[in-house]
Amino acid sequence: MSQGIEFNRLMLDMRAMQMDAMSASKSTAAVPQLAGSSFADMLGQAVNKVNETQQASSQLSTAFEIGKSGVDLTDVMIAKEKAGVSFQAITQVRNKLVQAYQDIMQMPV
Template sequence: MSQGIEFNRLMLEMRSLQADAMARSRPVAESKPAEPGAPSFSELLGQAVGKVSATQQASNQLATAFEMGVGGVDLSDVMIASQKASVSFQAVTQVRNKLVQAYQDIMQMPV
């Protein structure tokens, strides 16, 4: 159950990152000054990538434990952990793709 909570937390953070990115894309006159001590976008993105990595490692450890025959490890738990790791990786990949596309769009703007 804690893996479900971690996945939900990851998705909430991804939505928060998206909202943060959308807020930063507004003109400077409309944006609010950054709160003191608030994490930067790169820090939030780094944390999200770290959590995806942790989810993948947990999934791999669970799969290895199942393959070794460790008691208490069910195949359904292994498959659920694997799917969570896959979905979280796909989400981070999509965020990366959007960031790359935004960078390319900005670079192609006439100056």
């Protein structure tokens, strides 16, 4: 639970820094916008994909447990491993983001 709170705090701080940077850039030369999705959008999509993978794994596991035909144990195990690996990957991304944020906040001004 505290990890979710830390992530929310991180996102709020990043948005505040973004607003400060945007107000400072208005007084200086205009910065061209890069085409494509923002980092927050890409991160959100990755989290959603991990969630979908975990839900699919859970549904496949439930189908196997109730004895639904066409569901093999190997498929269930592969889905569980994919969900586990994707969750570990997104956790590492989160850890790196928090560490980068902490490093930036500890920099002398």
